Amino acid sequence: MEIGMLHTHVLVVTLFLLFLLFKTILLLVNKKELLTTVRTKFKMVDPILGVLMLATGGYLLSLYGSTAPTYLWVKLVIVIIIIPIGIVAFKKENKAMAIIALLLTFYIYGASEVGSLTFSKEEASTTTENNPAQYAEEVMITGDKVQLIKTGEEIYLAECKKCHGVDGKKGLFKAPDLSKSKLGLYERIAWIKKGKGVMPAYADELRNTEIEAVALYLDKLK
Numbered sequence: 001m002e003i004g005m006l007h008t009h010v011l012v013v014t015l016f017l018l019f020l021l022f023k024t025i026l027l028l029v030n031k032k033e034l035l036t037t038v039r040t041k042f043k044m045v046d047p048i049l050g051v052l053m054l055a056t057g058g059y060l061l062s063l064y065g066s067t068a069p070t071y072l073w074v075k076l077v078i079v080i081i082i083i084p085i086g087i088v089a090f091k092k093e094n095k096a097m098a099i100i101a102l103l104l105t106f107y108i109y110g111a112s113e114v115g116s117l118t119f120s121k122e123e124a125s126t127t128t129e130n131n132p133a134q135y136a137e138e139v140m141i142t143g144d145k146v147q148l149i150k151t152g153e154e155i156y157l158a159e160c161k162k163c164h165g166v167d168g169k170k171g172l173f174k175a176p177d178l179s180k181s182k183l184g185l186y187e188r189i190a191w192i193k194k195g196k197g198v199m200p201a202y203a204d205e206l207r208n209t210e211i212e213a214v215a216l217y218l219d220k221l222k
């Protein structure tokens with residue numbers, strides 16, 4: 001369901017961008033009559049795409065809960081700005097405004113692809129140097145293992161399922177298949193504490209024993 005939503009979102013944004021590009025070109029080459037025809041014939045396209053874009057985007061944003069990265073909020077604000085600029089630009093046949101709307105749309109499209117507002121890989125933390133597994137320290141897991149795994153399962157279903165799926169294979173936001181993960185227990189604990197990119201850091205949200213429990217539970221997915 002979420003993957004379908006992500007694909008729908010990308011498709012809608014792409015259509016919006018192409019339609020905007022088409023209208024901007026018509027405006028720039030002074031094909032005003034054709035532009036008017038296109039605008040009147042397809043006057044429902046922009047409102048429909050706009051609503052779909054915000055609805056699917058809003059839904060995806062809600063999946064992150066309180067952990068949504070800043071660039072997603074900025075994107076939302078920019079989209080809310082683009083829609084009226086676009087409407088006014090073509091109504092008043094204002095080339096500068098049409099170009100601004102087009103550039104802003106390209107910008108958020110690119111920012112989404114890279115997962116960062118400044119297009120820096122580091123901010124998007126997709127670099128391998130920032131791999132939480134490298135921060136793994138030795139931990140001693142104490143306590144009843146069966147009980148820990150049960151607690152781990154509860155936490156997994158409450159916190160992790162939405163992106164990783166019940167079986168660890170869902171892969172929302174390109175999350176790796178946990179049933180095939182080669183990380184050891186300590187590396188997993190470090191991952192869960194530190195997070196990375198879209199994957200939230202749980203160090204402040206869960207107690208150490210809870211993090212250990214869910215890390216232990218991941219073995220059950222294999």
Ligand code: HEC
Pocket residue numbers: 063064125126155156159160161162163164172173174175176178180181182183188191192196197198199200202214215
């Ligand atoms: C918002 C979505 C999201 C949630 C919620 C989430 N993850 Fe992740 N997780 C990801 C993504 C995306 C990656 C890959 C990050 C990257 O490589 O940049 C990942 C990576 C991982 C990895 C590393 C796997 C590997 O082999 O490299 C582990 C382990 C993991 N998550 C466990 C968990 C656990 C346990 C929870 C719940 C406590 C959780 N995740 C919650 C999205 C999520």
